[in-house]
Amino acid sequence: MVSIDFAGRGEVTIRELSKSFALNGRSLTVLKGLNLDIRPGECLVIVGASGSGKTTLLRVLAGLETADGGEVLIDGRPIHGVGTERAVIFQEPRLLPWQTVLGNVAFGLEVRGESKAQAEEKARGYIALVGLADFADAYPRQLSGGMAQRVGIARALTVQPEILLLDEPLGALDAMTKISMQEELARIWSEQGVTMIMVTHDLEEAVYLADRVLILPREKGAAARLVEIDLARPRDRSEARFVRYREELLREFGLH
Numbered sequence: 001m002v003s004i005d006f007a008g009r010g011e012v013t014i015r016e017l018s019k020s021f022a023l024n025g026r027s028l029t030v031l032k033g034l035n036l037d038i039r040p041g042e043c044l045v046i047v048g049a050s051g052s053g054k055t056t057l058l059r060v061l062a063g064l065e066t067a068d069g070g071e072v073l074i075d076g077r078p079i080h081g082v083g084t085e086r087a088v089i090f091q092e093p094r095l096l097p098w099q100t101v102l103g104n105v106a107f108g109l110e111v112r113g114e115s116k117a118q119a120e121e122k123a124r125g126y127i128a129l130v131g132l133a134d135f136a137d138a139y140p141r142q143l144s145g146g147m148a149q150r151v152g153i154a155r156a157l158t159v160q161p162e163i164l165l166l167d168e169p170l171g172a173l174d175a176m177t178k179i180s181m182q183e184e185l186a187r188i189w190s191e192q193g194v195t196m197i198m199v200t201h202d203l204e205e206a207v208y209l210a211d212r213v214l215i216l217p218r219e220k221g222a223a224a225r226l227v228e229i230d231l232a233r234p235r236d237r238s239e240a241r242f243v244r245y246r247e248e249l250l251r252e253f254g255l256h
């Protein structure tokens with residue numbers, strides 16, 4: 001099993017973060033004065049209405065988008081653009097179709113100058129971690145959606161990030177695959193000790209995975225809210241307290 005000691009690393013500090021976009025000659029405020037301390041090794045799940053700025057926040061944390069105001073610190077140091085301590089997983093894994101699973105996962109390491117043999121050895125460890133050892137030589141077109149997303153997760157982990165940023169990684173999967181992938185993600189997160197920051201539309205998924213859920217407000221002036229999910233792991237979706245947390249989140253959306 002691949003396992004790295006990340007103790008005390010992967011802390012994210014968000015200070016007075018603001019971001020606006022220019023839209024039809026007007027300024028659209030998406031994030032306004034957001035403050036948040038994400039603990040090393042925490043699983044923070046971000047929810048909010050469509051357009052509330054979840055992807056924008058994740059892209060700012062990834063360094064793919066610059067903030068207008070405020071700052072993001074990782075382990076106490078301000079970020080400038082993308083960094084090797086962060087890896088991003090999108091809804092679509094965007095695999096290289098001409099490369100095998102092994103090739104796709106080893107690619108990032110080879111780009112960083114590791115020898116092919118060394119890259120492939122490490123890649124095999126992560127491919128096994130996501131349960132695809134038997135598919136190392138398969139091509140992306142031969143995989144199901146869930147398997148392709150596992151390859152994406154393995155690829156992100158090979159570079160040994162402190163922080164995994166995920167934007168609706170399970171959003172395109174069917175309900176059954178989604179549930180087993182949620183279990184996989186929970187296991188991988190706890191085995192790897194990585195800080196996980198994940199966007200989802202699925203409130204049950206949020207309760208299943210999160211230490212804390214960040215709810216972005218619909219109204220830009222309003223404050224974001226944090227809900228601590230105080231449930232033992234592995235979590236039981238049918239337990240009364242689990243269901244109550246789900247209802248609490250639903251109420252935040254005015255849906256209950």
Ligand SMILES: Nc1ncnc2c1ncn2[C@@H]1O[C@H](COP(=O)(O)OP(=O)(O)OP(=O)(O)O)[C@@H](O)[C@H]1O
Nearest residue numbers: 021022023030048049050051052053054055056057
């Ligand atoms: N590059 C951009 N230029 C202009 N406006 C943008 C840009 N990116 C995002 N926006 C706007 O910012 C707002 C927030 O978008 P964002 O993608 O962060 O929302 P979201 O919460 O991820 O929504 P969804 O749940 O639909 O994915 C939206 O109103 C969107 O139109």
Ligand SMILES: [Mg+2]
Nearest residue numbers: 054055056167
């Ligand atoms: Mg989004």
